Amino acid sequence: MADRKIILGMVLTDGYGNLPGAWRAPHVDPGNYAKVEANIRYAQAAERGGFAFLFTPDFPAVRGDVEHSTISNIMDPLMETAAISQATSNIGFVLTGSTTFQEPFNTARQFKTLDIMSHGRAGWNAVTTSDPAVAANYGKPVADRAERYQRAHESIQIVQSLWGSWQKDAWINDQESGRFIDPSKLQPINLRGEHVASRGPLALPPSEQGQPVIFTSGGPSPHLLALAGRYASGFITEVWTIEEARAQRDALRNAAHEAGRDPDEIKFIVGLMTTVAPTVRDGLDRRIAIAGDVIEARLPHLSAMIGVQIQPQHIDKPLSSEQLAGAHASPMDPRSAIALRVAREGWSPRDVLAHGVIDYHPVTVGPGKVHADHMQEWFEAEAADGFWLAPDVYEDGVDAFVDEVVPILRERGLYPDGYVGSTLRENLGVPDQYGLGAWLS
Template identity: 35%
Template sequence: MHLNAFLMGVGHHEAAWRHPLTEPSRITDIGHFQELARIAERGKLDSVFLADGLALWGNVKHNALGGLEPLTLLAALATVTHHIGLIATVSTTYNEPFHVARKFASLDHISGGRAGWNIVTSAGEAEAHNFGIERPAHGERYQRAEEFLDVVNALWDSWAEGSIVNDRQTGIYADTSRINPIDHRGTHFAVKGPLNIQRAPQGRPLLVQAGSSEDGKEFAARHAEAVFTAQQTLEDAQEFYADLKARLPRHGRQPYQLKILPGISPIIGSTEREALRLEKELEDLIVPAYGLQQLSNILSVDLTGHPLDGPLPDVPGNPDGQQSRVRLIKDLAARGNLTIREVINKLAGGRGHRVIAGTPEQIADELQEWYENGAADGFNIMPPYLPGGLADFVDHVVPELQVRGLFRTEYEGRTLRDRYGLSLVEAR
């Protein structure tokens, strides 16, 4: 299976910063993230991943927010690691293709072929307001993303293989017949090209996507090579997995060309009782006002007038917001007949991703069940607290998976695409 470490501040649990196992002052400390990257590489994980948004997420009054920009951070991590992939989130809505193509090609060169791009279209209203516009409609964002990716791919291909001659005798450094403008003119972009950096070691970075709406799934079926997703039950995960894999042949693709990695937040103890005690400690540190604001933002409905111990009201959701996450939360509340407070507590650990508390063997059992029953090609590991939660996973769960023959014991190949069983991309 494939395992990715999703790094976020001092942990994915929203109360992690209050727990004595963490140091919230380190969320802008490069040494903290270098330590995390080394831990993940020690465990032979495929990659580390950084989420991003172009606005301040949540209420900084009650959470340790305000972190480093992902591409800058990953360039620094590339210099202290040798094998692990480096995946950054970058929006297609508030960037320009030339900038993004150049930055990822640079990261791929700096890391020796370990770059990955998590493609997002930015559903947040606050993000739009930081760029002086109203949030574009859901469909419009994906239309822009389609053209954006076409332009970026063309720019990466504007330097073909063999374009660098480097012949000092003749004074020929490059074969300019193999470096060409792209002359793109479309609905959203006009880009001449070529890119002003040589072809990247992988040809192009690994392309990752995280949207689970209909538009998001179609985009993933056409373009993505890995998908980060959120499901709460085996059945839901199997349904998503089968749906997305079935879309691939329409785009001339094979199932192995797209890896589906549900997020999972493991709370690990030497005994189940110890794990449950840690889960309870984190839950007791939740600030309800913070969780309520986060839930209101996701649902695009102000819930402050509703009693915390009353039921979650039937909310329509915003068609231009986070469609798949709204559905997941409503299903979660209905399935468990949960109050608003209980929904907040459920979301605190992983924002809708599955939280498992147990021993390393119990965690491995769950991962194996999903992996072997058509629900996942691997997992996006979201430690509830950092660095300890990642170290526990690497030192205790990974060896259990290795003993079962479910995970590598050594790195093979050179690039991130090698890790995912994908070939280098040749220029079109």
């Protein structure tokens, strides 16, 4: 595997960024949530950097303090991405779609249409859904885990079978003879499971990559690993340490092997939140200015993580030697060791929090080398095949990463000099597939 290269993706959320308060940054248009033009700009910037894909999570319900915080979704992943696909040429699109509340025929039709529209750049992040707020929007109760995952298995098999129900050479399209389709190569699938069913066929031809790429996302639960091992070519996850990531990646690869697949066919993509700035101090100041009161509100959490009582009036004073001597990382939170390490470097509690030690993913702050070093360490430790980046503020954070970090990765031979091909499969380095996986047929 000497020719391995880092895969980069970028999460696309709300038009603002992934730092609390990004929507209020002075250089950001507060109306971006409703402007697909903004997301087109960010997609084009990521494409300039050779990113393999954009990733859109989806939580189809209102949650949180919406009076002061944004709604952390793009308006509709499929509709916005369809527009973005017409303004880009190479970057792929990994869109989240629920197997719990969406019917397989609709999923198959919508995602394959996007794949055709984008000339082979679509991926489906197939997820189960258990949140009561989402369930309420669909007028259904929350199913138990066993039912959700059984439905997910059935749904993915039906979707992939529908994708293959129009055979590759079914479209004759011969004006002279008058034959449009060979009906023997466009056939129903007639699949029925315990929870979902479809007759088919799907009246859509293959795209340049055949059909969309299957992804899954989440943590290391046995149910999810079994699902990913059988169907997925990409796995998007949240991990905070190299050890945790390597263990999860190994478990994923074992699940693929048990399903009869080559483990290299599944790419393990970990999250990374980025603030690119001339110095670490500049980056921390940027994060403090944008995050505002959120940092101070997190002080009790930091105290619990490192076992030290920190008074609000001391938030800008580094911990004393006595405090550090008594500090210890909480075994209940894998981020605690990171927080303690940063505190021992002499940063104040405010700066420790600005380092992102309570964020959802590891955070890198500072010049390009800081970000490149982090990714190189994880990649060479085989803790990741790639990273899905969450820039602090989209308006300038994407371009900063492309201009300051991507060249370093390329100089080190860690990242492709350009797109390998025009399809998502080519740029991920995953095999061709059409219809249900051969190992499942």
